[in-house]
Amino acid sequence: MTRTVHTEHRTLIAAPAESVYQIVADVTRWPLFFRPTVHARVLERDNDQEIIRLWAFANDEVRTWTSRRRLDPHALRVEFRQTNCTAPIASMRGEWLLKPVDATSTTVAFGHEYRAVDDDPGHAAWIAEAVERNSNAELAALKAAAENHDRMDELVLSFDDTVPVDGSAYDVYEFLFQAQEWPRRLPHVSRLDLREDVAGAAEEQRQHEADDRPHQRTTAKRLTSHSDPGAAPGTASKYHPASAHTSSSVLGPATRCAGTQARVKARPGYAGSLAGQSPETGPATKQVFAGRPALPGGTPVLSSHPSRTDVVTPLSSQHA
Numbered sequence: 001m002t003r004t005v006h007t008e009h010r011t012l013i014a015a016p017a018e019s020v021y022q023i024v025a026d027v028t029r030w031p032l033f034f035r036p037t038v039h040a041r042v043l044e045r046d047n048d049q050e051i052i053r054l055w056a057f058a059n060d061e062v063r064t065w066t067s068r069r070r071l072d073p074h075a076l077r078v079e080f081r082q083t084n085c086t087a088p089i090a091s092m093r094g095e096w097l098l099k100p101v102d103a104t105s106t107t108v109a110f111g112h113e114y115r116a117v118d119d120d121p122g123h124a125a126w127i128a129e130a131v132e133r134n135s136n137a138e139l140a141a142l143k144a145a146a147e148n149h150d151r152m153d154e155l156v157l158s159f160d161d162t163v164p165v166d167g168s169a170y171d172v173y174e175f176l177f178q179a180q181e182w183p184r185r186l187p188h189v190s191r192l193d194l195r196e197d198v199a200g201a202a203e204e205q206r207q208h209e210a211d212d213r214p215h216q217r218t219t220a221k222r223l224t225s226h227s228d229p230g231a232a233p234g235t236a237s238k239y240h241p242a243s244a245h246t247s248s249s250v251l252g253p254a255t256r257c258a259g260t261q262a263r264v265k266a267r268p269g270y271a272g273s274l275a276g277q278s279p280e281t282g283p284a285t286k287q288v289f290a291g292r293p294a295l296p297g298g299t300p301v302l303s304s305h306p307s308r309t310d311v312v313t314p315l316s317s318q319h320a
Contacts, residue, residue, distance in 0.1 A: 002090075003119050005128070008111045009135040015146035017100040020108060021076050023145050024096045027052050027069075032156065033145040036134045038062060048072060051083070058130040076100075088123030090115040108142065110135050179204060 013020055023033060027050075030037040036057045044051040048071050055064045065086065070079045076098035085091055094112040101107060112131050116123035148155060165172050175185070182189040191207040207217050 002115055003124075004113060004115050005124070006111070006113050007128075007131055007135070008109055009139055010107060010109050011139040011143055012101070013106045013108060013143045013146050014104060015106060015149055016104060017076050017098050017106040019149040020106045020142065020146045021073060021078075021098055023142060023149075024078050024098070025071050025073070027054070030054075034138045034141045036137055056134070058134065059126060087117045088120065088126050090117045106146075108139060110139055182206075 023029065027040045028042060030040045034056075037054060038057065039055040041053045042050055043053055043066065050069050050071070051066060052069060053064065053066045055062060057063075063086070065082050066084050067080045067082050069081075072078070078096040079093075080095065081093040082089070082091070092112065092114045094110070097109045097111070099107045099109075112135070114127055114131070116127055145152075179192055180194045182192050189206060191205075193205045195204075205217065
């Protein structure tokens with residue numbers, strides 16, 4: 001007999017329910033707030049329904065899946081169901097349910113319902129551990145983000161940049177893809193160790209050299225894809241003032257342009273060093289763009305800054 005497991009995790013958040021709901025509903029911002037999430041995309045959206053694709057840690061492994069979500073802002077509920085489960089998961093569904101306690105506090109119930117492939121006890125134990133770890137981590141991250149909701153404009157910095165490339169998009173993508181060659185090609189990267197976990201996902205340890213932070217090391221998860229134009233998160237790492245940094249690069253073969261869009265979420269105690277500054281003149285922009293190295297031929301690399309998630313978009317007809 002197939003065994004379905006039900007779990008529920010709860011937390012109390014000192015923030016209005018609407019502010020908490022906005023974070024849960026906007027999956028594209030989860031890599032900024034939710035530690036397990038490496039990258040997120042909305043594939044389709046129709047009124048209150050959407051299909052999303054996530055790349056996230058599950059028991060220290062990066063997994064990817066698609067889910068269908070139904071959003072109900074009036075009931076403060078978001079339901080989800082995985083549509084392409086992979087072993088050891090046979091099925092997975094659940095919901096986020098928010099209930100206002102008063103005008104400034106909210107209870108959040110995060111529920112899951114799942115089955116393991118073949119009801120195997122080992123598979124079930126693996127899923128149970130992943131659900132337990134990720135649910136607690138996501139609720140803690142949701143609480144931290146929501147309780148700073150009134151400071152999001154100060155804590156989150158967004159910017160974009162586009163540079164012409166005197167070469168093909170294929171060559172630029174290969175340059176970004178072959179990260180193991182960066183210590184030889186990029187003066188600010190003194191060491192880089194790359195270890196592939198599964199196809200398209202690797203752990204990257206990088207050592208950077210900078211005037212203000214010599215010998216800085218970052219540990220990252222790097223995801224790559226040669227076929228899906230938006231599904232290629234590059235690296236996931238940390239550096240001291242930032243709690244998260246996500247970016248995406250789009251290569252346009254028709255226009256010979258390469259563009260990058262990035263978002264940085266500062267730790268609350270370091271907001272002054274990363275956010276609330278002019279994108280043209282503020283310290284955050286100087287930290288991100290200072291000393292950009294050059295590709296062969298003189299084209300600057302889009303960003304020399306260590307980041308939490310750098311999304312390198314493979315060949316497509318898009319351009320920034």
